[in-house]
Amino acid sequence: MWRHGYDLSKETGLKSGTLYPSLMRLSEQGLLESRWQEPERSGLPPRHVYRLTATGLALAREQELEAVAAERAGVLA
Amino acid sequence: MNAAPSRSRRLALTLARHAAWMLPSAPSSWAQAMRHELDYIADDSAALRWAFGCMLASYKARLTHWPRFSPRPAWRHVATSGALMLLIGLALQERAGGQTEPPRPDFDETTCDLPDWSPELRARLRCSTCGAKIAADFIDHPAQKLDTSCTDRTSPIPFLPKRR
Numbered sequence: 594m595w596r597h598g599y600d601l602s603k604e605t606g607l608k609s610g611t612l613y614p615s616l617m618r619l620s621e622q623g624l625l626e627s628r629w630q631e632p633e634r635s636g637l638p639p640r641h642v643y644r645l646t647a648t649g650l651a652l653a654r655e656q657e658l659e660a661v662a663a664e665r666a667g668v669l670a
Numbered sequence: 671m672n673a674a675p676s677r678s679r680r681l682a683l684t685l686a687r688h689a690a691w692m693l694p695s696a697p698s699s700w701a702q703a704m705r706h707e708l709d710y711i712a713d714d715s716a717a718l719r720w721a722f723g724c725m726l727a728s729y730k731a732r733l734t735h736w737p738r739f740s741p742r743p744a745w746r747h748v749a750t751s752g753a754l755m756l757l758i759g760l761a762l763q764e765r766a767g768g769q770t771e772p773p774r775p776d777f778d779e780t781t782c783d784l785p786d787w788s789p790e791l792r793a794r795l796r797c798s799t800c801g802a803k804i805a806a807d808f809i810d811h812p813a814q815k816l817d818t819s820c821t822d823r824t825s826p827i828p829f830l831p832k833r834r
Contacts, residue, residue, distance in 0.1 A: 609723030641703030
């Protein structure tokens with residue numbers, strides 16, 4: 594699913610000063626892809642949209658599983 | 671969006687332009703993305719915060735992401751500038767050649783003071799050479815030459831007649 598920078602910022606709570614460097618790094622590592630989306634209304638500029646690549650998605654799932662496992666281990670300990 | 675952009679919006683646009691300027695060549699699409707995103711933020715203050723963050727992002731990217739703009743050369747520039755300023759400072763100090771302000775004489779205020787004169791007049795009468803206050807009775811005897819050698823500032827002016 595393609596997402597806009599401002600939407601990502603609102604969902605993650607990251608400010609643009611943190612979000613964009615992260616997006617740049619992820620893109621450079623091949624974990625994120627981006628493209629220009631044509632505006633829905635005239636008079637507005639095209640918008641950059643982002644989504645995780647297959648590798649990025651796999652890594653995100655892996656990280657999520659690790660986080661869940663760590664949380665369970667913390668609860669049991 | 672309003673026809674006339676608010677001050678916050680104008681400032682946000684300026685910051686976004688600056689962010690774009692900070693990221694030339696290859697990553698310019700990112701700068702463009704940040705700037706275009708601004709047009710989709712309706713609230714002016716939120717747009718300003720967004721633009722400020724974009725500017726910080728561009729600085730971070732320029733300093734750390736690309737080797738051409740790595741922090742090391744920046745620190746080198748700072749160190750070089752500092753060393754240069756230090757050298758200039760030392761050179762100026764040496765050129766001064768130990769010039770110091772001459773010692774100010776200890777002036778005894780009570781020596782030349784006359785009680786009959788108003789404080790306003792007393793304050794105006796000063797020796798043109800040494801700046802010491804002159805006894806006000808000198809005005810009554812303009813034909814006499816005032817000794818301005820300033821050799822002994824503590825002694826009273828000899829020609830002045832006693833008033834009482």
